[in-house]
Amino acid sequence: MIKFEHVGLRYGIGPEVLSDISFTLAPGSFHFLCGPSGAGKTSLMSLLYLGRRPTRGMVEAFGHNTNLLDRVALSEERRKIGVVFQDFRLLPHMSAFDNVALPLRINDVPEKKIKDHVEELLDWVGLGDSMHRLPPTLSGGQQQRIAVARAVITNPRLLLADEPTGNLDDEIGMKLMGLFEQLNKMGTTIVIATHSLQILERLPHPRLILES
Amino acid sequence: MSFKVFAISSRGGAGYDVPLHLKLGTEFLVILTGLMTFLSLLAAIANLSLGHMTHAWTSGLENTLTIEIPAPNVSEESVSKLLDGLRKISGVEEAKLLSQKDMQDLLSPWLGDAGSIWDDLPVPKLVTVSFSERTPQLIKDISATTRKIIPDARVDAHEDWLADLMKLAHGLKLTALAVFILIMMVTAVVIAGAVRSRMAIHHRELELLHIMGASDRYITGQFVRYILMQSLKGSSLGAVAGLAVAGFFLFLARRNPGTVPELTLQGAEWLVFAAVPCLLIVIGLVSARITSLRVLGEMP
Numbered sequence A: 001m002i003k004f005e006h007v008g009l010r011y012g013i014g015p016e017v018l019s020d021i022s023f024t025l026a027p028g029s030f031h032f033l034c035g036p037s038g039a040g041k042t043s044l045m046s047l048l049y050l051g052r053r054p055t056r057g058m059v060e061a062f063g064h065n066t067n068l069l070d071r072v073a074l075s076e077e078r079r080k081i082g083v084v085f086q087d088f089r090l091l092p093h094m095s096a097f098d099n100v101a102l103p104l105r106i107n108d109v110p111e112k113k114i115k116d117h118v119e120e121l122l123d124w125v126g127l128g129d130s131m132h133r134l135p136p137t138l139s140g141g142q143q144q145r146i147a148v149a150r151a152v153i154t155n156p157r158l159l160l161a162d163e164p165t166g167n168l169d170d171e172i173g174m175k176l177m178g179l180f181e182q183l184n185k186m187g188t189t190i191v192i193a194t195h196s197l198q199i200l201e202r203l204p205h206p207r208l209i210l211e212s
Numbered sequence B: 001m002s003f004k005v006f007a008i009s010s011r012g013g014a015g016y017d018v019p020l021h022l023k024l025g026t027e028f029l030v031i032l033t034g035l036m037t038f039l040s041l042l043a044a045i046a047n048l049s050l051g052h053m054t055h056a057w058t059s060g061l062e063n064t065l066t067i068e069i070p071a072p073n074v075s076e077e078s079v080s081k082l083l084d085g086l087r088k089i090s091g092v093e094e095a096k097l098l099s100q101k102d103m104q105d106l107l108s109p110w111l112g113d114a115g116s117i118w119d120d121l122p123v124p125k126l127v128t129v130s131f132s133e134r135t136p137q138l139i140k141d142i143s144a145t146t147r148k149i150i151p152d153a154r155v156d157a158h159e160d161w162l163a164d165l166m167k168l169a170h171g172l173k174l175t176a177l178a179v180f181i182l183i184m185m186v187t188a189v190v191i192a193g194a195v196r197s198r199m200a201i202h203h204r205e206l207e208l209l210h211i212m213g214a215s216d217r218y219i220t221g222q223f224v225r226y227i228l229m230q231s232l233k234g235s236s237l238g239a240v241a242g243l244a245v246a247g248f249f250l251f252l253a254r255r256n257p258g259t260v261p262e263l264t265l266q267g268a269e270w271l272v273f274a275a276v277p278c279l280l281i282v283i284g285l286v287s288a289r290i291t292s293l294r295v296l297g298e299m300p
Helices: A041-048 A071-078 A096-106 A111-124 A140-152 A170-185 A197-202 B028-061 B076-088 B100-111 B136-149 B159-201 B203-211 B216-255 B267-297
Strands: A002-010 A016-025 A030-034 A056-061 A081-084 A158-162 A189-193 A207-209 B064-069 B092-097 B125-131 B154-156
Touching: A002 A041, A016 A041, A016 A056, A030 A041, A030 A170, A030 A197, A041 A158, A041 A189, A071 B203, A081 A140, A096 A111, A096 A140, A111 A140, A140 A158, A140 A170, A158 A170, A170 A189, A170 A197, B028 B159, B028 B216, B028 B267, B064 B076, B064 B136, B076 B092, B076 B125, B076 B136, B136 B154, B159 B203, B159 B216, B159 B267, B203 B216, B216 B267
Parallel strands: A030 A189, A030 A207, A081 A158, A158 A189
Antiparallel strands: A002 A016, A002 A056, B064 B125, B064 B154, B092 B125
8 A cells, every 4th residue: 555665855955864764554554653753753754645755765655656646646645645743733713623624625525515524523523512613722632633533534545643642641642542443443554653652552553663 | 627716615714724814914915906906097098098199189180281382472373273283183172271360360379469460471371281091192292283383382291290299199108008017017926926925824734735635726726716805805996996086087177178188988998997907806816826836836
């Protein structure tokens, strides 16, 4: 599903922040991405969600060499990926409902379907009665759940989460991991960047380890 | 092919994914497009009015010429012979000697109305010749006939000063056109700058949409819609202001003829008040679209 071959990444004319990265993610797999701070986890995540192109090597996503895809085709590939950011990156001027609906609108889904899907998902993550509230009026945990709902609303083939439990207490963090486990059982490939030893010890999934 | 520019959405933030509804320094676009619409309307009206004015001037003078006959040397009989000769030329519609009264009317502003002066002054005789169409051959024939009958007479075909007047009028028309084009270009450049500025301010939101798989067209549609709304407001204000000023000038010109240049728009030319704002809006939209696509093209 995802294949990295001798991938390198540098910003501008700076030094390489990622060097010679090679791995393969099978469909339906669950991986943790680990490594010390500054090892390049966020950079690797940006390559995984196709937010950047590698400066060398090859990234294959869903059977396509992304180096060879044009901008339109690349944006279509991105729609198959859901991302949960460490800082959530919710749009503060839009309600919880509209934030979650955004990927569907980008996919040109009819408004009637959007309404049904979003309401159902917000109920599932326990925010059915807060769907018209703006993100700044919600707690960190609630914002986290909206971010997760937004990432999974399109039923992505690949779900990426960057330190998803970083801002949450242990109990909510483990609940969130349970949610990811459920999604994985439903067939979604999952990569979670974390350095939480508690999570790594409790969940026996393979690890992609970046060395500095 | 779908355009979401006019889609009405129940979303927050006036329907924008990128918070373009927030007042972050680009609200001046309403004033700018209003001002540009107003100025371009004035330039367009000036251009059209000058066209009518030059037409009016030339149609009055283009098909006439004057023959000056020095008074002391010429008999009435020679003048009659000249008039007959001129009338026989093909293309000449009328040849007429100005009467003593006509001459007095012409010269009295300079010489006064004292009756005796006219008997003492050697005032030349003037013959006006009108024709259907000015051609070099016709002017040549008239000059030849005049020289043959009254060798001292001088044919004034108004060519020199008419040419100067036309040059001036065409120069003014070109200036008005240049101002019009300049206004359009400035509008395009300023709107491009405003779009770039808003895209820089909302870089994080754009990056998020980009990561979610939003196409360049999807994102650009939002900026185009924003510019459309700003331009619509501004252009409407500019058009209303332009109409008000045009109406005021029309009122002044009719009430006090000669004090202000007369607005001479005719028939369909009044559509300029709709066409110019529309053109300005279209230029703004094209500029916004090109700028947005360029900026997004810098993203991976």
